[in-house]
Amino acid sequence: MMSRQLASKWLKTETLLKYPAAAAHIPRTVAFNAPNLRQMLRTYGMVYVKPIVGAGGYGVIRVSAHGGVYRYKYKRTTRSYSSYKRMYRSLLRVKAKRKYLIQQGIHLATIHGRAVDYRVKVVKTERGWTFRSMVGRWARRGLCVTNLSRGGTMLNGRTALKHSLPHVSTVRKRREMRSLTLTCTQIMESRFPGIGELGFDYGLDYSGKIWILEVNTRPQ
Known part of the structure; x- marks a missing residue:
């Protein structure tokens, strides 16, 4: 069956x-958008951005903020930015073309x-x-x-x-x-x-x- x-x-x-x-x-989980990501980073310092539909770790991105520096890690590549807006624009170019959620980083x-x-x-x-x-x-x-x-x-x-x-x-x-x-x-x-x-x-x-x-x- x-x-x-x-x-x-x-x-x-x-x-x-x-x-x-x-x-x-369950880690706190919210819909992916610019205000939510900024707020989650302020609260937790590190989060995971994940496709709502996906398996095998595909498309998962770790995003962090510390000391005024914003970073995201996708696969083996880590990129750092001095502003949230620049980081977010870059993140949009990297993520898959599908709906995402943001999960509190553990x-x-x-x-x-x-x-x-x-x-x-x-x-x-x-x-x-x-x-x-x-x-x-x-x-x-x-x-x-x-x-x-x-x-x-x-x-x-x-x-x-x-x-x-x-x-x-x-x-x-x-x-x-x-x-x-x-x-x-x-x-x-x-x-x-x-x-x-x-x-x-x-x-x-x-x-x-x-x-x-x-x-x-x-x-x-």
Whole structure:
């Protein structure tokens, strides 16, 4: 049986935001435009600009502001500007010709300075929802995305947690991710009947807080 697909990041984010248990783990997300980007940079200092429809890290741009300098990083290229307007004009030329959103930037825990996040995959079986995998994804050197299709390295989930957050209980964090996954899966299934598999992308900051970076209905 075919599993229902949902391409829009915005639709999935809006759905989870309606439930406090999930909303507490979602970075602030707003529509992409010049005023919103300026305000998000003032508030958070660093954000991610992402296509509303897209996969594999395609089109993701990291934007930051510090000390009056505005920067964005796309793929391996970083550009710096002394004014917001110049940076924004350049950003418009680089981004894909599609609708984007702005997501609060999370400073992910790292291994040797390279970001790590986690993909937790669940599938619907005759016995209900079943965990298929929980793996770490280690960003390729010089990139701000962890996707395996962009050169990221797959790590055992326990190994990734142990080396990126040695001061945090690996057992407890794995349990928290599993619990959050089940909560969000129930929400998604109640809102979108017909979903048969889900892939949750989680980021952990240096305090160990779990953030929902993305939800995929066609996880690779």
